[in-house]
Every structure is written in structure tokens, then in C-alpha cells.
Amino acid sequence: MTPADEAMGVTLASAGSSVLFAGITVIIALVGLSLVGIDFLTQMGIAAAVGVIFAVLSAVTLLPALISLLRKFVKPSDKVVKATKVKKDGVITKSIINHPIIMVVISVIVLGAFMLPVTHMRLGMPFDGALPKDSTQRQAYDMTADKFGDGYNATLVGVVKLDTSNSDAQNKQILTKATNHIAKMDNVKMLAPVVDEEAVAKYKSPAMQEKIKADGQKYVQAKVMDFMKSKPTAGQAEQQQIIQKATQEYQAKIKQEAQKAALSGIPAQISKNKKYALVIVMPKTNTASAKTETLAQKINSYSDSLQKSDNTKITLTGNNAVNIDISEKLNNAIPMFTGIVMALAFVLLMFMFKSFIIPLMAIVGFGLSLFASLGLTTMIMQDGLFNISEKAPILAFLPVIVIGIIFGLAMDYEVFMVSRIREVYITTGDNKRAVKAGLQESGPVIITAALIMIAVFGSFALVQDPTIKAIGISLASGILFDAFFVRLIIIPATIKIFGKANWYFPGANYHNKFKD
Secondary structure, three states: OOHHHHHHHHHHHHHHHHHHHHHHHHHHHHHHHHHHOOHHHHHHHHHHHHHHHHHHHHHHHHHHHHHHHOHHHOOOOHHHHHHHOOOOOOHHHHHHHHOHHHHHHHHHHHHHHHHHHHHHOOEEOOOHHHOOOOOHHHHHHHHHHHHHOHHHHHOEEEEEEOOOOOOHHHHHHHHHHHHHHHHOOOOEEEEOOOEOHHHHHHHHOHHHHHHHHHHHHHHHHHHHHHHHHHOOOOOHHHHHHHHHHHHHHHHHHHHHHHHHHHEOOOOOEEOOOOOEEEEEEEEOOOOOOHHHHHHHHHHHHHHHHHHHHHOOEEEEEOHHHHHHHHHHHHHHHHHHHHHHHHHHHHHHHHHHHOOOHHHHHHHHHHHHHHHHHHHHHHHHHHOOHHHOOOOOOEEOOHHHHHHHHHHHHHHHHHHHHHHHHHHHHHHHOOHHHHHHHHHHHHHHHHHHHHHHHHHHHHHHHHOOOHHHHHHHHHHHHHHHHHHHHHHHHHHHHHHHHHHHHHHOOOOOOHHHOOOO
């Protein structure tokens, strides 16, 4: 076996396993998006996971094969041969080695400060009111809100399923009760009026038109007679004026009566088969308001009670209601999604590093960086820091995307750092030396990888669209916090603090070979 073959074998055994485990953690995080139960997130996660699978396979098969094939062109550099000398410790390395507790405390305080805004973070879906003011969609939104009220852009459409065993009169009575109840709810501006098609058809019928014409003639004649009685000497011109005035009065009266009759007594459109009705609720507030979301929840709650009492159900639909439902579904799914992904990653890291403490610290560190990134995003996008957003709620599916992507990258950086620390510790039994080696050798790799991803995601924040901007800010800040505070400070510092206890694991006997 040539030295090159031996080097390739050693590399695949060490770095190859790291690549494999890092890839598996990313795949777990991406496939975990399917747990949310939203189609586009599932498709996005599966597609990305397939890409990661091919990347891992190429890294452990194609790349080594190409290197072996082109081995005569791959020669070690003199710098590599001379790299066996001990590197000089930097300020961060010295601080972590000599004062690990202080470094952990400082990092946690910094991350904790950025986490605070999460306590008032609100989630919602994109809407035109959050777009830049120079966009046509935003201008149309503002114009509509100015002329018709904020709630016009946030209407809730209610589909009422009627009890077909009831008579039409009974269902109308139930609809009257339901619409009156909804109209009196807080934050309801109005229920959209509904046209009574039967009344309109009646007024348009030839018989009704003849009656209106005959009644009009009688009305005008009566007015003229009354006028002539009061002024017998009136001339032809004055009589024409009275006729014209009386005609206009009668037409205005008929128009008012027709409009009144055309409006249904119930603000609900009943279907032709009498099985359903449609109710349109206009709130006082816009789509982004918490009051609008509360109103939708109250209507849903009232629907449950109405179904129990009258076997009639109200289902909210329309863009606004769908967005509220999606936001609520995502909120409910996030804890389960996060818990399952973290549990699987903990088990994977536990068997990879043969440790209990290191996987636990990896998961805790991820939680710190995740909430810090969401806190910073809340400050910028929701609270209006730097005035680069319209202070809209945070994108509802943003936490899921951030959890999936940041978790995968965080575990990659974890594997890079801890793998090297573990290799040195197994060889030397010196925990301090192992931590120092991890910082010196894996640290630059993590920094380079993190800076590349920060630059990529940070560029998203330069666009005007608030959705893309929020994604870019959260991902870039998440990588910044996780790579530079968690993986480069907290993880090596805690490994230094716990010492030999890091490597305790049933069946792993190397922890008994050395003393700190």
C-alpha cells in the first residue's frame, strides 16, 4: 500500500465518517419539514434532502476516486509537511482554554440579549400592506384602506352549512340569530349586505312595471290637483314645473323602496339548493392586526356552539382566514417538529461521539442561536429597527425554515469541531490539548464555511420584498450566532469545563486510559 492509499484510507475513516454523520443530520432536519403537514414545505424539504444525499455520496465516493485517479497531480505541499509545528494560540483560544466559564457566560449573555424580543414575536402570512410603499400592490392596498377602511382588505368569508332537515323558515331564523351574533362581536365593522334576488326580479317584472307606472301617474295627478286648488290662476309653465317636480319625487321614492326591498333582511346569501349560505364579515382592523385573528377565532368558537345547538356550522375561508389557519397550524407544529428533529440528532450525535454531555450541549447551543436569530429578526422586521421594514408580523413559516436550515448547518459545524477534539483526545488523553487542536484546526474551516453562508443569506436582506428580507436576516444571523458564539466558543469551552466526563459512554473504554 502506497502512502497515498494509506492517507486516503485514514481520511475516509475519519473525515469520511464526519461527512456522513453531518449529512445525515442535515437530511433529518430537512425531511423533518414534512412533519409540519404543509405541502410546499414538505416538497421543499424532500427536494433539498435529495440534494444533500447526492452531495454526501459524491464526497465519500466520487471525490476520493478522482483523487486516486489523478494522484500524480496531487502532491503534498512543503507547507503541509511543515505544519506539524504547534500553532501559536490566538486570543480567543487562550481565553477559552484559560477562562472557559467566563467565555460561556459572556456568550450566553450576548445570545440572551438578542433572545428577549422573541417574547412578543407575532407570526403571520405575507400581505400587501407590508410591501414597499412604491409598489403598486401596496399603493392599491393603502388606497382601498383609506377609502373603505382597514378591514376591507381583511374580510372573512363564512360558509354556513345549514341543517337540511329544517324548513326554510327555520334555517332563516337560525341565520338571523347567527348573523346578529357575529355582527355584535368586537372588531366587526359590518356584515356585507346581500341582494334579495326574488325582490329584484319582482320589481323588474312587466306587471310590477305597469303598476309602478300607473301609481306614478296617480301620484303626479294628485300633486297637480293639490297645487291647482291652492293656486287656481297658475299658468301652464307652473303646472309643468309641478309635474316635473312630482315625477322626480315619485322616481326617488320608488328607487329608495326598490333598494330597500332589494337588500335581504339577512346579510347572508342562501344557495339555490338551500343547503348553504354565505356570510362576508368585514373587521375594523387589517390583516396584520391581532384583533382580526382574535375575531376569526371567536367566529370559529361560535361555530362550534352553533353546531351543537342548531346543527349549523360556519367555516371561515378566503385569503385572510386561510392565512390565519396556516399560521395557527405552523405554531402548533413547530414544537413537535423541533422536538423530533432534536431528539433524532441527539441520538445520532450520542453514538457518533460516544458521549452524553456533548450532544446535550450541541442541542442547548442550537436553541440559544435559534432564539437569538428570531429575536434579532423580530427587532428588525416587526419592531422596525433600522426602519427597513413596515413593522409587520414575522412570516409564519419562517421559524420552521430557520429551524431546518440552521439546525443542519449547526450540526455540521458541531461535527467539524468535536470530531477533531475527540480524535486528539483519544490519541493523547489530554483534554486541554484536544480542545486547543479543535479550535486551531477546525476553527478556520467553520469560520470560512460560516462566512460564506452569511454572505449568501445576507444578500437576501438587500431585496425589497419583506418575505425574502426576513428569511435572509434570520438565516444569516442564525449562522452568525451559532458558528461564532456556540460552535467556536460555548462548545469547546464546555468540553474544557467537563473534561473527562465528556467522553463517558457505556462500552467506550478510552475514558479510563487517561487522567485530566
